[in-house]
Amino acid sequence: MLKKVFGPSDCAKCRLCCNFQRESVWETPFLTDEQAARFEANGVEIVRRERGGASFALRFADGCDEPANCPFLDPARGCSLSDDLKPFECKVWPLRTMEKDGRLVIGRYRNCPALAGEKGAALDRLATEELLPTLLAFVAENPESIRPFSPLYDVCWEGDLSASFNAATNKNDGSR
Ligand code: SF4
Ligand code: SF4
Structure with a gap:
């Protein structure tokens, strides 16, 4: 979905999105209950989220702060899931998508090394000019996927929470 701005080779060098510290477990990709059941039926360990929905269980080594890989990260080749199985948030x-002071915001992770310089602004444009209806439609269908705002993200779009949900079925409300 984001290939207009950066590609798999950027992520191959990084893998930050697929590797989690204990304090960043909240960042593990959201799965709908239906997706979670499908993974569980294939033996994948799943954890249920307090806010609803689910995610992949991570295995941290006892007694150390080593980050844990997503179970679908192949260290040599990257994500091993096909596009139809990959969680929306990974795409x-x-x-x-987060909630900040009662507003819905779309944030861009500030420390993504592929987005240095002009590419960060290019992704913001892609998010607001092309992807917005898709992002809003997903959160309208899965409001439990919305995270509390994190200062690790720069806001590239914001809108009224309920108006944004309506926009998913009608049209973007134009707020920014
Ligand atoms: S932080 Fe950026 S470059 Fe690194 S894996 Fe994630 S999207 Fe790719
Ligand atoms: S599902 Fe794939 S893209 Fe998403 S965190 Fe796991 S390895 Fe990374």
Whole structure:
């Protein structure tokens, strides 16, 4: 979805999105209950989220702060999931939909090395000019996927929460 701005070779050198510290477990990709059941039926360990929905269980080594890989990260080749199984959030990361002061915001992860310089602004334009209806439609259908705002993200779009949900079925409300 984001290939207009950066590509798999950028991520191959980085893998930050697929590797989690204990304090960044909240960043693990959101799965709908239906997706979670499908993975579980294939033996994948799933954890349920407090806010609803689910995510992949991570295995941290005891007694150390080593980050844990997503179970679908192949260290040599990257994500091993096909496009139809990959969680939506993985398809749009480093964009993240969050709630800030009662507003819906789309944030761009500030430390993505592929987005240095002009590319960050290019992704913001892609998010607001092309991907916005898709992002809003996903959160309208899965409001439990919305995370509390994190200062690790720069806001590239914001809108009224309920108006944004309506926009998913009608049209973008134009707020920014
Ligand atoms: S942080 Fe950026 S470059 Fe690194 S894996 Fe994620 S999207 Fe790719
Ligand atoms: S599902 Fe794939 S893209 Fe998403 S975190 Fe896991 S390895 Fe990375």
